[in-house]
Amino acid sequence: MKRLLSFLIIVALVAFAGYKGGVWWLADQRLAEARTGLSEFGVLERGSIGSSLDGRVRLKQSRWQDFRLTQALELGLAELDAGSPLALLTTLANPESLPASWSLTIEQASMALEPTMFRNWLTEGAEEEAASAPLVALACAPDPRQQLGSGDLTRMGIDAITGDLLLSQTGDGLRIELNTAAIGSMEIDWPGARIRLSSTGISLENSPSVASITLRDAGLMRRLSTYCSRETGLTLNEWGVAAAVALERGLDARGYKGSDQLLALYRQWITEGGELEFTADPRSDTLGIPVRSGSESDEAWQVSYNGAQVPGVYLTEALPVAQNVAPEALEPIVPPEDPDVVQWYVEPVDSANIWLGRKVRVTLSNDNQVEGKLVSVGERELEVSRTVAGGEVAYPMLIRAITQLEVWRRGRAD
Numbered sequence: 078m079k080r081l082l083s084f085l086i087i088v089a090l091v092a093f094a095g096y097k098g099g100v101w102w103l104a105d106q107r108l109a110e111a112r113t114g115l116s117e118f119g120v121l122e123r124g125s126i127g128s129s130l131d132g133r134v135r136l137k138q139s140r141w142q143d144f145r146l147t148q149a150l151e152l153g154l155a156e157l158d159a160g161s162p163l164a165l166l167t168t169l170a171n172p173e174s175l176p177a178s179w180s181l182t183i184e185q186a187s188m189a190l191e192p193t194m195f196r197n198w199l200t201e202g203a204e205e206e207a208a209s210a211p212l213v214a215l216a217c218a219p220d221p222r223q224q225l226g227s228g229d230l231t232r233m234g235i236d237a238i239t240g241d242l243l244l245s246q247t248g249d250g251l252r253i254e255l256n257t258a259a260i261g262s263m264e265i266d267w268p269g270a271r272i273r274l275s276s277t278g279i280s281l282e283n284s285p286s287v288a289s290i291t292l293r294d295a296g297l298m299r300r301l302s303t304y305c306s307r308e309t310g311l312t313l314n315e316w317g318v319a320a321a322v323a324l325e326r327g328l329d330a331r332g333y334k335g336s337d338q339l340l341a342l343y344r345q346w347i348t349e350g351g352e353l354e355f356t357a358d359p360r361s362d363t364l365g366i367p368v369r370s371g372s373e374s375d376e377a378w379q380v381s382y383n384g385a386q387v388p389g390v391y392l393t394e395a396l397p398v399a400q401n402v403a404p405e406a407l408e409p410i411v412p413p414e415d416p417d418v419v420q421w422y423v424e425p426v427d428s429a430n431i432w433l434g435r436k437v438r439v440t441l442s443n444d445n446q447v448e449g450k451l452v453s454v455g456e457r458e459l460e461v462s463r464t465v466a467g468g469e470v471a472y473p474m475l476i477r478a479i480t481q482l483e484v485w486r487r488g489r490a491d
Contacts, residue, residue: 123139152184190238269285284291299348335392461474
């Protein structure tokens with residue numbers, strides 16, 4: 078009996094060690110393949126690998142550095158639960174045999190923010206892209222063409238985005254939960270949808286059912302709208318109206334007219350935030366928002382705001398409206414210079430770099446003016462700092478949006 082017990086203990090220890098070693102080796106192989114496949118887009122650092130006897134494998138302190146971004150995504154813990162040890166080993170050996178039910182949990186994910194998050198080579202074609210009418214245009218600077226960016230978030234006091242992700246696959250469908258401390262949360266329930274793994278990558282089997290999505294902003298939109306309205310010199314109401322007008326123009330360019338309720342809901346969300354629940358169909362060009370082609374249809378989008386159903390939200394077919402680009406402003410007349418007088422003098426924008434550290438006044442194409450100290454000049458942007466609440470804040474402005482640059486200096490003799 079004692080020998081049998083000893084034999085069973087040895088077998089159990091060997092099986093345990095074999096399972097742990099097998100999981101580690103298979104996980105390392107799959108991650109090496111993923112690292113090779115993703116090498117064109119970034120660098121994946123797997124961190125440490127661990128596992129448990131209930132069918133879970135976890136990565137600790139892994140990291141993803143996308144070549145397009147200046148900051149890396151740090152993952153404190155990533156855990157795959159296959160449901161059983163056999164299902165885990167089978168999945169790691171052959172990813173195509175992913176079980177019917179599994180879950181992926183990511184905890185303590187974080188990415189630091191800085192004023193410029195995208196690499197310079199990504200912004201080379203920004204001017205051409207800006208020519209098309211965007212659907213979401215949130216101006217947060219004196220020049221309305223300068224849209225919300227990571228620099229605005231850092232000035233709002235959001236220096237990093239941290240959160241957790243849960244992706245759960247069952248026989249009934251797919252559920253995704255994303256929770257962050259700074260920008261709110263999102264929940265997606267998609268009946269019938271299924272994620273597939275294969276040798277060519279990850280694919281998603283669409284479902285004939287629509288997905289139910291819930292967004293909660295955690296107070297971000299009120300904070301953002303207050304900040305942006307202040308930076309643009311508009312009231313909160315005027316800023317919200319301008320954003321809704323931008324959405325309307327974007328829809329016009331795509332051949333749609335938004336209902337009054339749709340525009341009002343959008344304006345309410347970007348200024349007040351809250352909880353937004355709606356259905357979405359990824360197979361549709363309009364993500365499931367009904368498109369009416371005639372007055373006989375009364376179909377409306379299933380959407381609720383802060384728990385109350387919002388009626389009359391839909392799109393109407395229309396002819397696309399071409400967006401006319403406003404002509405560049407004429408060059409201003411340069412006044413004669415008086416060497417005995419200190420005043421504003423107009424200077425060519427392309428010579429701005431010689432006035433670094435000087436007091437300047439910049440006039441933008443929308444007639445807004447920014448006055449402050451010129452702190453930097455780049456190929457596409459220049460920055461003017463202004464004193465705010467006892468400190469200095471630098472505001473970047475696109476050089477192509479500047480119609481006049483003035484320098485506070487003494488005149489020169491002819």
